[in-house]
Amino acid sequence: MTSILPLRAEGAELRFRGKLLVGPVDVSLGAKGVTIVLGPNGSGKTSLLRMLHGLECPSAGQVRWAVPMHETFEKQAFVFQSPIMMRRTVRDNLAYPLRLSGVARAEARDRADHWAARVGLQDALDRQATVLSGGEQQKLALARALIRDPQVLFLDEPCASLDGRATREIEETLVAAAAAGTRLVMSTHDMGQARRLADEVLFLLHGKVQAFGPARAFFDHPPSAQARAFIKGDIVE
Amino acid sequence: MGELWEGMRQAVWLVVTLDPDLVEISLRSLRVTLSALLIASMIALPLAAVLTVQRFRFRRLTVATLNALMGLPPVVVGLIVYIILSRGGPLGVLGLLFTPWAMVIAQVVIIVPLIASVAHQSLRELWSEYHDLLISLSTTKRQRIAALLWDGRRALLTAALAGFGRAIGEVGAIMIVGGNIEHVTRVLTTAIVLETGKGDFALALALGFILIAMAIVINFAIHNLSRTETEGRW
Numbered sequence: 001m002t003s004i005l006p007l008r009a010e011g012a013e014l015r016f017r018g019k020l021l022v023g024p025v026d027v028s029l030g031a032k033g034v035t036i037v038l039g040p041n042g043s044g045k046t047s048l049l050r051m052l053h054g055l056e057c058p059s060a061g062q063v064r065w066a067v068p069m070h071e072t073f074e075k076q077a078f079v080f081q082s083p084i085m086m087r088r089t090v091r092d093n094l095a096y097p098l099r100l101s102g103v104a105r106a107e108a109r110d111r112a113d114h115w116a117a118r119v120g121l122q123d124a125l126d127r128q129a130t131v132l133s134g135g136e137q138q139k140l141a142l143a144r145a146l147i148r149d150p151q152v153l154f155l156d157e158p159c160a161s162l163d164g165r166a167t168r169e170i171e172e173t174l175v176a177a178a179a180a181g182t183r184l185v186m187s188t189h190d191m192g193q194a195r196r197l198a199d200e201v202l203f204l205l206h207g208k209v210q211a212f213g214p215a216r217a218f219f220d221h222p223p224s225a226q227a228r229a230f231i232k233g234d235i236v237e
Numbered sequence: 238m239g240e241l242w243e244g245m246r247q248a249v250w251l252v253v254t255l256d257p258d259l260v261e262i263s264l265r266s267l268r269v270t271l272s273a274l275l276i277a278s279m280i281a282l283p284l285a286a287v288l289t290v291q292r293f294r295f296r297r298l299t300v301a302t303l304n305a306l307m308g309l310p311p312v313v314v315g316l317i318v319y320i321i322l323s324r325g326g327p328l329g330v331l332g333l334l335f336t337p338w339a340m341v342i343a344q345v346v347i348i349v350p351l352i353a354s355v356a357h358q359s360l361r362e363l364w365s366e367y368h369d370l371l372i373s374l375s376t377t378k379r380q381r382i383a384a385l386l387w388d389g390r391r392a393l394l395t396a397a398l399a400g401f402g403r404a405i406g407e408v409g410a411i412m413i414v415g416g417n418i419e420h421v422t423r424v425l426t427t428a429i430v431l432e433t434g435k436g437d438f439a440l441a442l443a444l445g446f447i448l449i450a451m452a453i454v455i456n457f458a459i460h461n462l463s464r465t466e467t468e469g470r471w
Contacts, residue, residue: 055372073375084370087363087388096384097374 004065004072004151005031005183007052011061014044014051021047022207024061029152029185034178036194036215037187039204040236045187046081046156048204052185053078053154074101076152077145081160083137085129090121090140093129097148115143119173135166142170146177153177155186159193171197191231195219203227205236244442251443263447266424267455269337269411270404273344277404278397281349285356285396286382289364300357306350311343315410318343322414335416340424343410348400355399359392360385394463398456405452425451 006028013023022044029035029052037045050056052063053076065072077097086093094112099105116122119139124132129140138158145153155174159167167190174197178184188194194201198215203223211223222228230236251259288300320326322334322342333339363385371381386393408426415422417431425448432441 053373055369078369078373080369084366086367086370086384100374100376100380 002067002071003031004067004075005029006066007152008064009052009058009061010064012051012058012063013060014047014056015059020207022051022204023058025051025209027202027209027212029183032181032183033199034174034184034186034197035200035202036198037185037202037204038191038194038230039187039210040230043204044207045204047207048202049078049154049156049185049187072152074148075150076154077148077150079138079141079145079153079155079158081157083134083141085132085137085140087128087130089126090116090129090132091125093140094144094147097144101148111147115147116140119143120169135162135169138162138166138170139173142173146173146182150182152183152185155184157187157189159188159190167193191233203230205230240438240442243439245446247439248443248446252447259444259447261420262423262425262428263451265337265422266405266426266448267451269340269424270344270401273341273348273404274397274401276341277345277348277352277400280345281352281396281400282356282386282393283382284349285353285360285393286385288353288357289360289385290378290381300354303350303357304354307354309347309350311347311407311409312413314346315343315413318346318410318414334414335418335422337415337422339414340411340422343414344404344407347407347410348404351403352396352400355396356389356393359396360389363389363392391463394459398459401455402452405448405455 008028009025011024011026013025014021025048037048039045047056051058054063054069054072055078086096088096091109091112094115095105095108098108098111103111113122113125116125119142121132121136121140121143124136129137132140142155142158159170162170171193174184174186178197184197186197195215198218200213201211201215201218202209203211203218205226211218211227213223218227219231222231226236250256288296288303318339319334321328322331322339323329324334333342364381367381367384367388371384376384406426408430411422411424412427412430415424415427417423417427423431425444429441429444429448432438432444
């Protein structure tokens with residue numbers, strides 16, 4: 001299978017009505033590992049993830065994959081901070097991306113059942129997705145994103161409103177996905193989660209990349225006073 | 238007040254005895270209205286979905302126009318359809334004037350904007366929910382429209398029922414293009430107008446009660462079949 005990585009952002013900027021949201025960003029994401037995007041509220045984490053995924057077109061610069069953009073569409077996925085539930089059953093939510101890819105109904109159903117079991121939703125297969133709890137919805141969104149075996153998975157603060165148990169279950173699924181070769185790019189506010197999952201860290205402040213490199217180096221030797229303050233949990237201006 | 242009671246009594250009597258004339262015009266009313274509803278829904282629902290997901294230069298103007306057309310005066314629609322279908326009109330060769338099909342056409346023209354506008358409102362809300370997900374899944378326009386129509390089907394049913402309500406009670410346009418011809422184009426509403434004109438208020442009221450009952454029964458039946466009020470369903 002052709003790899004869509006590395007992903008390179010070259011002077012990529014995203015603006016909204018003239019206001020710079022993030023950029024210019026110059027980063028390259030290699031084939032494996034977990035990149036954690038850190039930064040205070042409004043630093044541009046969500047904008048960066050959306051731009052890298054292709055939900056937003058860069059206002060300047062470019063985002064380039066190893067293959068043409070249209071060939072990446074089915075090989076990358078996105079998990080949103082507030083899970084978007086289709087008004088269907090859990091099973092139909094899971095099967096939907098597969099059906100889009102032309103997978104036969106019976107096979108899509110089998111794979112949906114398999115993924116529901118993997119994230120602990122096997123008893124909820126016939127329930128409407130929108131009546132699930134927040135944690136269950138996020139697990140469903142994660143399973144739906146992983147069901148097409150994406151090479152790259154973007155996650156925008158997927159555990160932001162979840163309790164410890166649900167967070168642990170999400171993290172276990174993410175660790176398993178990373179071990180299976182899925183490249184993870186995830187934003188979070190949870191420093192403990194960042195330390196547990198990150199292979200490399202991208203630290204954003206006011207839309208600019210302040211640091212990008214190995215996680216251990218970032219946490220052990222913060223590259224700037226702002227990074228040090230952020231890691232300590234202080235308010236970063 | 239006495240006429241109201243007499244109307245109700247006659248309505249019950251007509252229904253209990255399955256009065257042949259009543260059965261005939263009731264069935265014609267249903268046939269014409271349901272045909273118009275089916276055709277109008279086939280036009281209006283995809284139109285609403287396209288207006289929701291497609292960005293084009295005059296989209297807002299188109300939506301505003303559609304909303305404005307919800308208030309189309311039926312008599313004017315009837316007049317225009319009459320001119321188009323009359324012998325000298327562009328579709329005169331079809332010979333549809335004073336047939337149930339002319340009534341269907343007039344009703345379609347009247348309810349398409351209504352169904353499309355109500356459906357567009359529902360689909361727009363659904364699209365704002367689904368937008369990021371469907372873009373992220375790299376769906377085609379056709380797949381987005383299909384997802385919206387399928388997942389919004391219960392809200393769309395409400396739009397269709399609004400169209401049904403408007404069509405079944407419509408009289409101005411179908412009187413003009415249908416002509417209220419006995420055994421051919423007479424329906425409940427035109428029969429009510431006729432009986433009122435003749436001064437037979439009791440019979441007119443009886444037909445009115447039957448019309449209202451029919452509209453309510455059809456609405457209940459469709460709601461029940463589609464389980465719109467079932468918990469956790471839409």
